[in-house]
Each structure stands twice: as structure tokens, then as C-alpha cells.
Amino acid sequence: MPSTALFVLLVFSLIAFFAARSKAFAVAGDHIGELHSRPIYHGAYTTLTILVPGIIFWLLWNFIATRWISASISSQFSETLSSLTLPQQEGFIRDVMTLASGGVATFVDETKITAAQMVAEIRSRQLWIGGSILAALSVVCCWFAYTRITLKMRARHRVEQLIRIMLIVCSVVAILTTLGIVFSLIFESVRFFGRVSFLDFLFGLHWSPQSAFEGAGSEAISADNSKVFGAIPLFAGTLLITFIAMCVAAPVGLMSAIYLSDYASQGFRRIAKPVLEVLAGVPTVVYGFFAALTVAPAIRGWGESIGLDVSSESALAAGLVMGIMIIPFVSSLSDDVINAVPQSLRDGSAGLGATKSETIRKVVLPAALPGIVSAMLLAVSRAVGETMIVVMAAGLAANLTINPLEAVTTVTVQIVTLLVGDQEFDSAKTLAAFALGLILFFITLALNIVALRVVQKYREQYD
Amino acid sequence: MDTLVDNIIAEASGKEANIKMRCRDVSVFYAEKQALNEVNLDIKPKQVTALIGPSGCGKSTFLRCLNRMNDTIDICRVTGEILLDNEDIYDPSIDVVDLRADVGMVFQKPNPFPKSIYENVAYGPRIHGLARGKAELTQIVEKSLKRAGLWEEVKDRLDEPGTGLSGGQQQRLCIARAIAVSPEVILMDEPCSALDPIATAVVEELIDELRQNYTIVIVTHSMQQAARVSQETAFFHLGNIVETGSTDEIFTNPKDPRTESYITGRIG
Numbered sequence A: 001m002p003s004t005a006l007f008v009l010l011v012f013s014l015i016a017f018f019a020a021r022s023k024a025f026a027v028a029g030d031h032i033g034e035l036h037s038r039p040i041y042h043g044a045y046t047t048l049t050i051l052v053p054g055i056i057f058w059l060l061w062n063f064i065a066t067r068w069i070s071a072s073i074s075s076q077f078s079e080t081l082s083s084l085t086l087p088q089q090e091g092f093i094r095d096v097m098t099l100a101s102g103g104v105a106t107f108v109d110e111t112k113i114t115a116a117q118m119v120a121e122i123r124s125r126q127l128w129i130g131g132s133i134l135a136a137l138s139v140v141c142c143w144f145a146y147t148r149i150t151l152k153m154r155a156r157h158r159v160e161q162l163i164r165i166m167l168i169v170c171s172v173v174a175i176l177t178t179l180g181i182v183f184s185l186i187f188e189s190v191r192f193f194g195r196v197s198f199l200d201f202l203f204g205l206h207w208s209p210q211s212a213f214e215g216a217g218s219e220a221i222s223a224d225n226s227k228v229f230g231a232i233p234l235f236a237g238t239l240l241i242t243f244i245a246m247c248v249a250a251p252v253g254l255m256s257a258i259y260l261s262d263y264a265s266q267g268f269r270r271i272a273k274p275v276l277e278v279l280a281g282v283p284t285v286v287y288g289f290f291a292a293l294t295v296a297p298a299i300r301g302w303g304e305s306i307g308l309d310v311s312s313e314s315a316l317a318a319g320l321v322m323g324i325m326i327i328p329f330v331s332s333l334s335d336d337v338i339n340a341v342p343q344s345l346r347d348g349s350a351g352l353g354a355t356k357s358e359t360i361r362k363v364v365l366p367a368a369l370p371g372i373v374s375a376m377l378l379a380v381s382r383a384v385g386e387t388m389i390v391v392m393a394a395g396l397a398a399n400l401t402i403n404p405l406e407a408v409t410t411v412t413v414q415i416v417t418l419l420v421g422d423q424e425f426d427s428a429k430t431l432a433a434f435a436l437g438l439i440l441f442f443i444t445l446a447l448n449i450v451a452l453r454v455v456q457k458y459r460e461q462y463d
Numbered sequence B: 001m002d003t004l005v006d007n008i009i010a011e012a013s014g015k016e017a018n019i020k021m022r023c024r025d026v027s028v029f030y031a032e033k034q035a036l037n038e039v040n041l042d043i044k045p046k047q048v049t050a051l052i053g054p055s056g057c058g059k060s061t062f063l064r065c066l067n068r069m070n071d072t073i074d075i076c077r078v079t080g081e082i083l084l085d086n087e088d089i090y091d092p093s094i095d096v097v098d099l100r101a102d103v104g105m106v107f108q109k110p111n112p113f114p115k116s117i118y119e120n121v122a123y124g125p126r127i128h129g130l131a132r133g134k135a136e137l138t139q140i141v142e143k144s145l146k147r148a149g150l151w152e153e154v155k156d157r158l159d160e161p162g163t164g165l166s167g168g169q170q171q172r173l174c175i176a177r178a179i180a181v182s183p184e185v186i187l188m189d190e191p192c193s194a195l196d197p198i199a200t201a202v203v204e205e206l207i208d209e210l211r212q213n214y215t216i217v218i219v220t221h222s223m224q225q226a227a228r229v230s231q232e233t234a235f236f237h238l239g240n241i242v243e244t245g246s247t248d249e250i251f252t253n254p255k256d257p258r259t260e261s262y263i264t265g266r267i268g
């Protein structure tokens, strides 16, 4: 078992830790102060010297091993495979793998069983070879580190270096993942724009990708398809719902931030702030059914009672609930920036005879404005990206309207509906999701950059 | 009996004639901790009164009682009586907002608002509605900046942020800001402690000039400064006023041994 090997490695390195530590003690003898690094660093150094190469080797080995197995299946059973279509080939290999690990496959035949036996054989051989190399490697590393434990050995600095490298690796992983996502978005979007013109997509007023379903795949390059991928209704819907949400979140969030920072007593603030932040922790699905089952019917009933035509799924319901959801984003961040305005400015204003609310309106808020703006922008980008509430409360109909009582849809919701269900991966419809995602990405990126810029300017404001 | 009547008459006439602010038995508590203990002090009009004493003895606390800035601290409680022109400033009928317009304050660290120089000075007149129009407001701003001795330095850049000025200029801007609401008393809490010696000299000179129009109470930790700018001095020690009197008197002929040892540098 690959994971057992890792476990053994871990145990071995732990034992090495204690061994190295006691050797360090022994080397130092009575003069513990002459040891360059404390024994614990010698232990940590030995452990890391074993673990790091071991884990890297084992990951690489397993990567190679799976390649090796699929390669040998393909070469051994090339006649069988060549008679199958691509999905069938994949099914074949999947079944073989399942059988080899002792599972139950859907359709079993002779070839699959022989193939499975072969795979099991290769696997156990791989485990032996890999395991032995790993064991040898660990022993060598352990010996290397252990024999170097002396008074002068700078284990402390070595550990420091290793930690630095580990941190760098982690951040590189995060950055590379982001880059990978962006590139895959760009790549697929380019394919989409090969089928539907960029301008038609960006400025088209009609969105009904379901009607492109007939022409899925290569046939999708027909003149008509350009007409069904007009993204304007989606962006209009997103804008409308975000606007309604901000109409709720901006005033409520800002005012509660002001109350918390300048009016509330310390005790109330200590309780209220975390409670408000709990709002951000409620799963969006919960907000979604709150919107769909409570708010939307309420709005409908209220609208009908005064003679308005309200659809049962409305932008207003989704927007209101989304507004409640993003209140903590506004209030928590604004509270922080309002608190960061120095007390001396408030004293200065009070000393001139200003009342509390005058001080806040004329001195504190202007000084905190850039920070508040960036809090608002972050809330907006949160609202733009929100999906679940809209799916449940605002519907799927891509109406181009500014009437908040009608059903609308947003970019993220359409991405979901485009990708849900069985779809060929290269149909224009599926690729449209990537194009939408790319544009959404640029919008939120732009919002975040603006927010960051504003915050930077804010730093120069006072002091 | 006669002496009592005499006393009352003397006191009443004293109130009218040459006492701007009269403090009687002022005690201040921060929660349970007592910071001032039954302090009595008379502040004479159009004079500079210096409050001196070792740090932590309650000078700032006392100063902040005079325009009720202590109200902004939740845990702070003030007892006793403080009269401004014979009116009790802690009386419920008194509006703090008006009080603070009459008794202005300049703080230890210059704290101009992050606004333009003009807006900094115009702030007070605006909130109190002192100017009827833009022209009148500009007049007030100019007059205040002139009185604060800052006009020549900033008249060409009134639109630039007040925070961009040097420390000494910022402090004079804060003084101009206080003057703009035409107060009668100006409180200053160690106004020069964040300034270099040259800026300090300029501000001290300014304080001496302001004495013609305003009653000034200044907290200072510098003996020389108290001697240079003030006519009256009160020496604080551990929440009590140990000695008050004319500055000359206190510096040349202190009555209390504690005052003497502080002035000669033995405690502090």
C-alpha cells in the first residue's frame, strides 16, 4: 500500500528525531552551552532530511508507477483496445483497475481478468522496488544527518532554510494553481470565440443557449448560433441584483459599523461584532431557500395586494437576501477602517464643539472614506460572484429588464446551468461557460485592483 | 458674623471682577481610581495660567474638566463645581457644544483634520453657523490664521492639506482652528511637547500675544516654558494642587517644600 509506506517513513523519521536529539546531548556532554544549535534542532534537521527527500521520491514514484501500468496495458492489449471507441477504452481500463484492487467491475470478461492479474502483478512488483528504494534512501539520509551531529554543526540554520523552502513551495503552488485556472479559462474561451464572434457574445441582447443544443459539437458553427449567445441580459441581471443587494448592504452595513465603532459600549461591541460576522458564515444555500420560500412569496403577496404584477421569482427577492448576506463584509471592514481613524481627530472635532454625529459625518467618514469604498467594492465582488441565492430566488430566465419584480438571471447561474447535465465538452454551449467565467473573472479582478489601489492611497491619508 | 458677610461680598465681587473660571472641590474618578482630589483654582481673565507638576499628577485630567472633554470618556466621573463667568458648566441646562465653543482646546500632538488648510479653520465656524456666506467665512479664516501667526506662511496654499505642514505649523493651524470659533478661554495641553525648539519659540511667542484677547490655560512639563509664558502658575502633585500663585512668586519664593524640590529638579 503506497500510504502505508508513507506512514512507515513518518514513524522512522520520528524515531530518528529522538535518536539525533539524544546524540546531540551526548556530544555536548556537560557543556551544553557549546553546542551551536539546541539538540531539538539537530533532531528536527535529521527528521526533515529524511522526510523531505522521502516524500518527494514517493510522490514521483507513484506518478511514474501509474503511467507505467497504463502503458503496459495499452501495449499488451492493443488489439482489444483498438476495436473500442474512446469512452469504451476508458471504461475498459477503469474496470481492469477496479478488478486489480479487488473491487467489483460492471462487465467482466476473460481479457479483463487477465489484464487485471497482470496489473496486480506489476503493482506488487512496483511496491517492492519502490519500497526498497525508499527504505535505502531514508537510511542514507538518516546516516548523512546523524553522522554530522557535532558541536559546530549549524542545524538551526539548516532547519531555517528548509522551512523557508517549504514556505516558498506552498506559495508557488497557490500561485501556479491560480495561473493554471486563468490559462484554462483563456484557452477554452478562445475556442469558444472561434465559434461565436466576440462582439456578438459581448453585446448580443439575446441569450438562449439551449436552442444551440441541436447544433452541438462541430456543427455548431452555423450563422444562427451567434444570435443565441448574447451575454448582455446576463450582465444586466447581475448588475440589477448586485445593485439591489448593495442598496441593502451599504447603508445597513455602514451604519452598524458606525454604531459599533463610535456609539456602542465596549461590552456590546465585543458581543455584537462576532454575532454580525456569523451572518457571513451562514451557508448560501440557507439564504437561498430563505429567499425562495419566505422573501419571494412575501414580496409577491405584497405586490399583488397593491395591484402590481410580481413574478414568483424576482430579482428583488434575490437582491434583498443577498444584501443581508453581504452586510458583514461591509460592516466588519468599515468598522476596522473607522476604528483606525485616530482618536485625536475625534477629540479635535469635539474640542471645537462638534456633536458626535457631526464629528462622524465631517471628520471620521471623510478620513475613512477610501477604506469604506474598498469595503464596498469587496462586497460588490462578493455579490457578483454569488450563485446559489440567485438560482433559488431569481430564476433562470434571461430577461433583459430593469424591473426588479421580474425574474432575471446572472452570469454565475448561467455558468452552472450550462455545465450541469451530460454535455459534450467541446460544444459551443459548454465553451460559453468558460467565456462567461473569463469575463466574470476580469470584472472581479478589476474591482479588487481598484479596491487595493484605494486602500493604498488611504494609507497616506493621515499621520 | 461680619467677617462671613465680608467674605461673601468679597467673593461675589471677586467672581465678577477678575476671575474667569472658578473651580471648587473638583474631584475626578476614572472608574474607581481617583485622579484629582478636591482641587480649587481660580483662573484670571486675559492671563496665561500654567499647570505644572510631575507626569501622571492629573494636569491633563484637570484641563479636560474645564471644557468637559472628560464627558467623552465613559468611565470618567467629575464632582465639584466649575464656574465660567459665574455659570456652572456642569449644570444640566448648559449645552456642552456651546461650552466647547467658548472654551477651545489645543492638544499635545498637532491633530489637523485630513482636509485643506482652509477647511481646517473653517470647520468650527461652519458647524456653529458663525458665517452668513462664503465671503464672511473666508474673512474669519483669514483673521484666525493671522492671529495664529500662520497667514504669511500659508496664504498662497490654503487648498493644500493641513497634514502637509511642518509640526510647528500644524500646531499653529490647530490654534487658528480653535480661535476661529471666537472662544473666550483656550486650553492647551503641552502644546509644544511634539515640536522642535525653534517651532516651540514661535508658539510661545504666539501664546504671549494671544493673551491680549483670550484667557489661556496651558499644561507644560517645562519649567522654563512656564516661566516664560505664564503669569499665574498652579503646581499639581499626586492629584492635588499643592500651591498656586503668580509665576514670579512660585519660581522665586515657593512656599511648599514639594514645589521647591520640583522646581529645582529634585522630584519629577
Ligand SMILES: Nc1ncnc2c1ncn2[C@@H]1O[C@H](COP(=O)(O)OP(=O)(O)O)[C@@H](O)[C@H]1O
Binding pocket: B030, B035, B054, B055, B056, B057, B058, B059, B060, B061, B062, B073
Ligand atoms: N482615560 C483614562 N482612563 C483611566 N485612567 C486615566 C485616563 N486618563 C488618565 N488617567 C489616569 O489619571 C491620572 C492622571 O493622568 P493625567 O491627567 O493624564 O496626568 P498628567 O497629564 O498630569 O500627566 C493618571 O494616573 C492616569 O493613569
Ligand SMILES: [Mg+2]
Binding pocket: B059, B060, B061
Ligand atoms: Mg498629560
